[in-house]
Amino acid sequence: MEEVEVVVAHHERATLRVGDVFLKVDTDQARADAEVAAMALAPIPTPEILWRKPPVLALSALPGRELGRPGKPSTASSAAWAAAGAAARKLHEAPLPPAPGWSPGQLTEDLDRECAWLIANDVLPAELVTRNRRIADAALQPWTPVFTHGDLQVAHIFVEGDEVTGVLDWSEAAQGDALFDLAALTLAHQEHLADVVAGYGGDVDLDRLRAWWSLRSLRVVRWLVDHGFDPKPEVEVLEAQLF
Incomplete structure (x- = not known):
């Protein structure tokens, strides 16, 4: 008998694995609808949808393993990281999805709210928050929107050898800044930034990408704490940004 593995679970949703099938349980059907629609539009490999019976979405397992x-x-390998960069480029060159995503103004309001909470609740030192908030300003400049994954972290990219076999978790896919995806991919894996940029090709504004590291880390710490996850990788990124 195959065992049920809890891949991830928190207050909003859960993902279970039974053999070669992933079961995503999400009570927010609008978010699940958006994920299904994004996978249909994405020009890079995604899991096969086996069936859907709300609130459950059944997906096939991807070959290979997580990038990290x-x-x-x-x-x-460095080549696998470069392949991830190339996959991001292919996604960003695709026609825009319908979801508009966050505007710079909305992100500024949300970021300021999160920073105030981090300081008021003594979650992080005030100086660490304020200095990273200043760094994050560079990411809040207007951008040309592209098709972004929205949460292109290493655990959502599967590779086999030096090739990308698929990308998971499209619930945050929307129009956005290409550097947001590249920052998510390299967050806490800065040593692979050069590989990703080489695979992505073209000019990449590294200062703005690093600004997204600060912005993403500041915005996600409260969510991680509230859902029982350790924010240590994000805090270490914020600390490293000061040097």
Whole structure:
């Protein structure tokens, strides 16, 4: 009998694995609808949808393994990291999805709210928050929207050898800044930034990409704490940004 593995679970949703099938349980059907629609539009490999019976979405397992895990060294090759960069480029060159995503103004309001909470609740030192908030300003300039994954972290990219076999978790896909995806991909894996940029090709504004590291980390700490996850990788990124 195959065992049920809890891949991830928190207050909003859960993902279970039974053999070669992933079961995503999400009570927010609008978010699930958006994920299904984004996978249909994406020009890069995604899991096959086996069936859907709300609130459950059944997906096939992808071959290979994750590019990495948050907070842990990646054992994937430089070529695999470059392939992830190339996959991001292909996505960003695709026609825009219908979801508009966050505007710079909305992100500024949300970021300021999160920073105020982090300081008021003594979650992080005030100086660490304020200095990273200043760094994040560079990411809040107007951008040309592209098709973004929205949460292109290493655990959502599967590779086999030096090739990308698929990308998971499209619930945050929307129009956005290409550098947001590249920052998510390299967050806490800065040693692979050059590989990703080489695979992505073209000019990449590294200062703005690093600004997205600060912005993403500041915005996600409260969510991680509230849902029982350790924000250590994000805090280490914020600390490293000061040097």
